[in-house]
Amino acid sequence: MSRIVFDRVSYLTPDGVIAVANIRIVEGIITEITDEAIACVPGDERISLPHKLLLPGLVNAHGHAPMSLLRGLKDDAPLAEWLQAHMWPAEARYTAADVRAGAMLAMMEMIASGTTTFLDMYDHMDVVAQAVEDVGMRAVLSRGIIGLCSEVEQAAKVAQAQAFVRDWHGAAQGRITAMVAPHALYTCPPALVETLIGVAHAYRVPLHIHLSETAHEVAQHVVQYGMRPPVHLQQLGAYDLSLVVAHAVHVDDAEIAAFAAHGVSVVHNPRSNLKLASGVAPIPQMLQAGVNVCLGTDSAASNNNLDMFQELRTAALVHKGITYDPTAVPAHAAWHMATRAGAQALQLPHVGHIAVGMQADVIAIDVRAPHLQPNAKLPSHIVYAASGADVTDVWTAGKRLLCNREYTTIDEERVRFDVAQACARIRA
Amino acid sequence: MSRIVFDRVSYLTPDGVIAVANIRIVEGIITEITDEAIACVPGDERISLPHKLLLPGLVNAHGHAPMSLLRGLKDDAPLAEWLQAHMWPAEARYTAADVRAGAMLAMMEMIASGTTTFLDMYDHMDVVAQAVEDVGMRAVLSRGIIGLCSEVEQAAKVAQAQAFVRDWHGAAQGRITAMVAPHALYTCPPALVETLIGVAHAYRVPLHIHLSETAHEVAQHVVQYGMRPPVHLQQLGAYDLSLVVAHAVHVDDAEIAAFAAHGVSVVHNPRSNLKLASGVAPIPQMLQAGVNVCLGTDSAASNNNLDMFQELRTAALVHKGITYDPTAVPAHAAWHMATRAGAQALQLPHVGHIAVGMQADVIAIDVRAPHLQPNAKLPSHIVYAASGADVTDVWTAGKRLLCNREYTTIDEERVRFDVAQACARIRA
Numbered sequence: 001m002s003r004i005v006f007d008r009v010s011y012l013t014p015d016g017v018i019a020v021a022n023i024r025i026v027e028g029i030i031t032e033i034t035d036e037a038i039a040c041v042p043g044d045e046r047i048s049l050p051h052k053l054l055l056p057g058l059v060n061a062h063g064h065a066p067m068s069l070l071r072g073l074k075d076d077a078p079l080a081e082w083l084q085a086h087m088w089p090a091e092a093r094y095t096a097a098d099v100r101a102g103a104m105l106a107m108m109e110m111i112a113s114g115t116t117t118f119l120d121m122y123d124h125m126d127v128v129a130q131a132v133e134d135v136g137m138r139a140v141l142s143r144g145i146i147g148l149c150s151e152v153e154q155a156a157k158v159a160q161a162q163a164f165v166r167d168w169h170g171a172a173q174g175r176i177t178a179m180v181a182p183h184a185l186y187t188c189p190p191a192l193v194e195t196l197i198g199v200a201h202a203y204r205v206p207l208h209i210h211l212s213e214t215a216h217e218v219a220q221h222v223v224q225y226g227m228r229p230p231v232h233l234q235q236l237g238a239y240d241l242s243l244v245v246a247h248a249v250h251v252d253d254a255e256i257a258a259f260a261a262h263g264v265s266v267v268h269n270p271r272s273n274l275k276l277a278s279g280v281a282p283i284p285q286m287l288q289a290g291v292n293v294c295l296g297t298d299s300a301a302s303n304n305n306l307d308m309f310q311e312l313r314t315a316a317l318v319h320k321g322i323t324y325d326p327t328a329v330p331a332h333a334a335w336h337m338a339t340r341a342g343a344q345a346l347q348l349p350h351v352g353h354i355a356v357g358m359q360a361d362v363i364a365i366d367v368r369a370p371h372l373q374p375n376a377k378l379p380s381h382i383v384y385a386a387s388g389a390d391v392t393d394v395w396t397a398g399k400r401l402l403c404n405r406e407y408t409t410i411d412e413e414r415v416r417f418d419v420a421q422a423c424a425r426i427r428a
Numbered sequence: 429m430s431r432i433v434f435d436r437v438s439y440l441t442p443d444g445v446i447a448v449a450n451i452r453i454v455e456g457i458i459t460e461i462t463d464e465a466i467a468c469v470p471g472d473e474r475i476s477l478p479h480k481l482l483l484p485g486l487v488n489a490h491g492h493a494p495m496s497l498l499r500g501l502k503d504d505a506p507l508a509e510w511l512q513a514h515m516w517p518a519e520a521r522y523t524a525a526d527v528r529a530g531a532m533l534a535m536m537e538m539i540a541s542g543t544t545t546f547l548d549m550y551d552h553m554d555v556v557a558q559a560v561e562d563v564g565m566r567a568v569l570s571r572g573i574i575g576l577c578s579e580v581e582q583a584a585k586v587a588q589a590q591a592f593v594r595d596w597h598g599a600a601q602g603r604i605t606a607m608v609a610p611h612a613l614y615t616c617p618p619a620l621v622e623t624l625i626g627v628a629h630a631y632r633v634p635l636h637i638h639l640s641e642t643a644h645e646v647a648q649h650v651v652q653y654g655m656r657p658p659v660h661l662q663q664l665g666a667y668d669l670s671l672v673v674a675h676a677v678h679v680d681d682a683e684i685a686a687f688a689a690h691g692v693s694v695v696h697n698p699r700s701n702l703k704l705a706s707g708v709a710p711i712p713q714m715l716q717a718g719v720n721v722c723l724g725t726d727s728a729a730s731n732n733n734l735d736m737f738q739e740l741r742t743a744a745l746v747h748k749g750i751t752y753d754p755t756a757v758p759a760h761a762a763w764h765m766a767t768r769a770g771a772q773a774l775q776l777p778h779v780g781h782i783a784v785g786m787q788a789d790v791i792a793i794d795v796r797a798p799h800l801q802p803n804a805k806l807p808s809h810i811v812y813a814a815s816g817a818d819v820t821d822v823w824t825a826g827k828r829l830l831c832n833r834e835y836t837t838i839d840e841e842r843v844r845f846d847v848a849q850a851c852a853r854i855r856a
Contacts, residue, residue, distance in 0.1 A: 072805030075812060078754045109798035215752070274749030275812070277756070304812035305799040310738065317742075321702030322750060324643070326506045328705070370537035371733040373844060374851040377500030384503060384703070384732035389817030416801060423802040 002027055002398055003044045004360070011054035011362075014353040016332050016379050018053065025360040028173075028398030033356055051368050052392060053378060056354050057116025057361040058308040059342025062208075062246040062267040062296025064122050064144070066094065066102030068109065069423055070301035079214050079276040087301060091123075093426045099124040101418040103131045106306060108410055111137065113307045113388020116361040116396045117342070117351055119244070119267075119296070121181045121208055125164050133172040136399050136409050138361060140346045141168065142181035142208055145196065147188035154192050158199065165203045175397055177205070177347070179244070184210040185229045186217050190236060197237050206242035206347060209233070212255075213247035214278045230255040239264060244345045246296065249273055249281045256282070256289045265292040265345030268337065270314045272298030284319050284328045294342035295334075307388035312338040316383050331383040360398040365390040430455055430826055431472045432788070439482035439790075442781045444760050444807050446481065453788040456601075456826030461784055479796050480820060481806060484782050485544025485789040486736040487770025490636075490674040490695040490724025492550050492572070494522065494530030496537065497851055498729040507642050507704040515729060519551075521854045527552040529846040531559045534734060536838055539565065541735045541816020544789040544824045545771070545779055547672070547695075547724070549609040549636055553592050561600040564827050564837050566789060568774045569596065570609035570636055573624065575616035582620050586627065593631045603825055605633070605775070607672070612638040613657045614645050618664060625665050634670035634775060637661070640683075641675035642706045658683040667692060672773045674724065677701055677709045684710070684717045693720040693773030696765065698742045700726030712747050712756045722770035723762075735816035740766040744811050759811040788826040793818040 004025040013019050024032035032038065040046070067087070074086035094102075099122070110118055116137060120128055121144035132139040143161040147154050161180055169178035180200040182188040188196075193209075200207045212218050212229050221229045230251060233239070239262040246267045248259070259266060268281055286293050295315055297306045316334035320326050329337075343352035350359045365372075365382070369390055372381045394402035401409055432453040441447050452460035460466065468474070495515070502514035522530075527550065538546055544565060548556055549572035560567040571589040575582050589608055597606035608628040610616040616624075628635045640646050640657050649657045658679060661667070667690040674695045676687070687694060696709055714721050723743055725734045744762035748754050771780035778787045793800075793810070797818055800809045822830035829837055 069802065071799075071802065071813065072808035075808050076748075076755050076758045082754075105798055105801055112798060270749075271745060274745040275754070277748040277752050277754035279752060280749050300799070300813070304809065305815075307799065307815070310815070314742070314745075317699060317702040318746060318749070320504075320705040321698075321708050321746075324705050324707060326510075326703070326705035327504050330504045368840075368844065370533055370540060370840075370843075371499075371728070371735065373533055373847050374497065374499065374855070375848075376851060376855060380500035380503050381732065385499065385728070387733075387735070387738070387815050387817060389815060412796075412798075415798075416796065419801050420803075423804060427802070427804060 003041065004398060005038050005044050005046045006054065007046055007048045009049050009054050010052070011354050012056070012379065012382070014355050016335070018378050025398045028360050030354065030356055030358050030360050049364050049393070051366060052364040053367050054354065055114070055363050055365065055382065056339050056352050057363050057394065057396065058114050058338050059294065059346065059352060060110060060115045060118040060297055060306065060308055061244070061294040061342040061345055062269055062298055063106070063118055063120055063306065064299035065106035065118070065120050065128060066099040066122050067299035067301040068106040069098060069102040069419060069426055071304050073301060073427060079278055080216065082276060082302065090426050094123070096124045096127045098422040098426060099127045100131050101415070101422040103128045104135070104410065104415045105419050106300065107131065107135050107137055108407065108412060108415055109300070109306045111394050111401050111407065112391065112405070113309065114363040114391040114394065115306065115308050116363065116394060117346065117348065119208065119346060121183070126167065129168045129171065129176055132176055134409070136396055136401050138175045138351070138396050140177050140179055142179040144181045144183050145188060145192070146183045147192040158195055161196065162199055165199070165205055169203065169205060173397070179206045179208045181208040185221060185232060190232070193236050197241060200241050206244055207238055208244045208246070211245040211248055212250045213273070215250050218250045228255070230258065234258060242347060247273065247278070247281065249279045251282065253285070256286050256291060259286065260290045263292070265294060267294050267296040267345065268315055269296045269298040270318055271311055272302045274318070276302055280318055280322055283315065284323060284325070287329070287333060292341050292344055293337055294345045295337040308338055309387045313383060331380055334383050361396050363391050364393040366392050431469065432826060433466050433472050433474045434482065435474055435476045437477050437482050438480070439782050440484070440807065440810070442783050444763070446806050453826045456788050458782065458784055458786050458788050477792050477821070479794055480792040481795050482782065483542070483791050483793065483810065484767050484780050485791050485822065485824065486542050486766050487722065487774065487780060488538060488543045488546040488725055488734065488736055489672070489722040489770040489773055490697055490726055491534070491546055491548055491734065492727040493534035493546070493548050493556060494527040494550050495727035495729040496534040497526060497530040497847060497854055499732050501729060501855060507706055508644065510704060510730070518854050522551070524552045524555045526850040526854060527555045528559050529843070529850040531556045532563070532838065532843045533847050534728065535559065535563050535565055536835065536840060536843055537728070537734045539822050539829050539835065540819065540833070541737065542791040542819040542822065543734065543736050544791065544822060545774065545776065547636065547774060549611070554595065557596045557599065557604055560604055562837070564824055564829050566603045566779065566824050568605050568607055570607040572609045572611050573616060573620070574611045575620040586623055589624065590627055593627070593633055597631065597633060601825070607634045607636045609636040613649060613660060618660070621664050625669060628669050634672055635666055636672045636674070637666070639673040639676055640678045641701070643678050646678045656683070658686065662686060670775060675701065675706070675709065677707045679710065681713070684714050684719060687714065687719045688717045691720070693722060695722050695724040695773065696743055697724045697726040698746055699739055700730045702746070704730055708746055708750055711743065712751060712753070715757070715761060720769050720772055721765055722773045723765040736766055737815045741811060759808055762811050789824050791819050792821040794820050
């Protein structure tokens with residue numbers, strides 16, 4: 001039985017303050033947080049973390065891990081051109097081995113920067129799931145479906161999505177769960193989206209989709225279907241599901257109200273939206289309306305890193321500047337988006353806080369770094385000053401994945417080698 | 429005589445591509461860059477940097493180093509309240525020793541994140557200059573003057589500013605130069621600004637000032653003086669000097685044209701402007717008009733870190749998103765702002781590039797980091813994926829200040845101790 005005791009560790013409480021306590025973890029669950037000394041039991045691993053602060057692991061609620069192979073392939077281009085002229089042709093050359101190499105690289109980066117849970121939407125998802133099982137992260141995975149193909153091909157993709165849910169939902173001792181993921185309304189015909197909504201209903205898993213990412217997408221949808229994408233998605237029945245929409249940059253008040261009313265979670269990807277010149281999602285309005293807003297990096301091909309600390313800082317900063325309101329997204333709201341709100345969107349009620357009964361998905365940062373001095377306001381620093389590089393240790397479900405900045409489950413030389421091999425062909 | 433040879437090192441050329449060469453540095457100057465092997469001379473320090481990329485050191489063109497003691501003191505408040513209710517009362521408690529502690533902390537952070545040159549505007553500037561001389565950075569320093577006081581006090585501050593220029597301009601083998609710095613038009617009466625313009629003329633040094641940072645500042649100035657701040661500053665004669673203005677968030681086309689026509693450099697501080705909800709400066713328009721735009725972090729009290737890699741990425745991203753133009757501030761423009769444009773504003777013609785005849789102000793980053801993989805597009809990664817934490821080594825004027833992430837001229841335990849002591853009193 002796996003047992004860990006953190007001795008006199010500084011940690012961030014669910015209330016957002018720093019406390020010192022002894023914390024016991026049994027079989028991946030936080031079972032005790034106490035001021036009292038915890039008696040030693042044979043088999044306990046006792047860990048002391050001087051100069052470190054324990055935080056909940058971050059939840060990256062939208063991404064495409066295998067696209068890390070395409071980092072920097074094309075910058076300074078708008079979404080449509082970037083996707084159709086650069087990403088899709090390169091992705092057409094991916095093999096399953098390339099998907100694994102890209103997923104491993106993304107997990108290396110995510111672990112090193114403090115992410116313990118990630119959502120992913122891509123092809124060859126069984127390969128990604130196997131990599132997740134091997135590495136030890138927590139992930140919510142889906143076979144992303146682009147329906148710009150024949151009905152026969154669409155049906156094959158639906159079958160793959162079904163098989164993926166059947167094979168992997170709840171796998172790896174529950175670390176892996178599944179979703180159903182039509183890529184977007186502009187890449188999937190309505191009938192296909194309806195079919196996938198049916199699959200999600202049948203397997204009782206959430207639906208994940210890109211929605212209203214660019215003004216062009218919204219305008220085109222109105223031309224083609226006579227209504228805006230969120231209205232269409234609701235008509236197709238998706239709002240009756242647990243639904244997680246990525247981006248929602250171009251949404252109006254009525255659409256925001258409908259998100260709130262139907263418990264639709266929105267994944268904000270501020271850096272990807274800025275880089276692709278898609279715009280800035282109206283996050284303050286969504287928070288005001290009570291929408292569950294969480295945070296994602298999107299892929300390394302449009303960001304171009306997966307550092308959730310940088311992402312949450314961008315979320316905290318950009319809305320202040322463009323609304324002239326310094327309280328637009330306060331520090332605690334940005335932190336919530338990157339942790340609990342993500343866990344809620346991903347239906348992981350025991351993830352995102354350090355509290356008794358929660359999963360032991362925790363990370364440590366070294367607070368001696370100059371940019372975290374003075375230490376008086378660490379809850380501010382983790383939002384406004386820290387970066388993923390401050391992370392020294394990572395545990396997921398009580399298993400240590402990073403120990404003093406060294407990977408415990410990844411051979412990084414091997415990953416770099418595989419990445420170089422894959423890229424030599426894909427990016428040729 | 430100090431001599432360094434970098435053997436077969438990967439470096440970023442002034443054209444923005446990666447090349448491999450042998451580089452010789454003699455007495456702090458790059459004297460040779462060649463494909464040929466460089467013959468060994470007794471006394472040469474030969475350095476090999478496997479897995480690393482040599483870049484020019486970054487130029488942080490606007491800041492207040494001692495304010496690092498106030499990091500996180502007050503977040504999520506607008507500039508006027510933040511400054512008057514929180515910063516100024518704390519700063520009134522600063523002693524010279526506190527200024528040194530804050531400056532040392534800021535330099536620790538800047539060196540660790542790849543900045544080799546910084547501009548600073550603050551009080552007790554002789555203490556900052558001494559710290560710069562001790563540590564080995566390059567700095568352009570000024571006694572920042574707030575004129576909200578009696579004429580006797582104003583005159584004393586002017587005398588301090590003069591003494592500082594006299595004592596320190598060109599000191600530390602030229603690593604330290606001086607400027608004259610009225611804090612802003614809203615904190616200095618016009619007569620005082622005119623006096624300081626006269627001082628700058630007399631000593632032939634540039635003028636540095638905060639300008640049009642908030643809409644409120646501009647509106648108030650129009651009410652009080654019947655004209656906008658840049659027009660007023662020009663009328664007072666500042667445009668006849670070498671002039672560096674910080675922020676310029678709220679400027680119109682005519683003001684931008686005047687900046688370009690008179691060679692006024694603008695320091696863009698995107699994260700500070702976002703955090704204080706001041707807005708987003710019209711940088712694409714300035715670049716279009718030919719203004720020399722450089723980059724600063726502002727202080728750690730409003731940012732809240734001094735990482736120029738994060739700053740330049742924000743500059744590259746935020747304008748794309750709000751103008752819907754993915755080419756608004758291309759990668760190479762952001763990099764130029766953080767290096768050569770800063771050097772130009774600071775009148776340091778031999779800083780900001782790796783080329784023969786330039787100062788050996790160079791940094792190395794470890795390109796094995798997962799977020800810099802694959803390595804195919806490193807010039808993109810340094811803008812869109814890197815952070816200051818990737819920096820492993822720093823040289824300024826040929827002297828190594830950071831060696832494999834260890835400081836060579838700073839006792840970091842001592843700095844943390846001094847910072848804690850100072851903060852216990854200042855932030856009480």
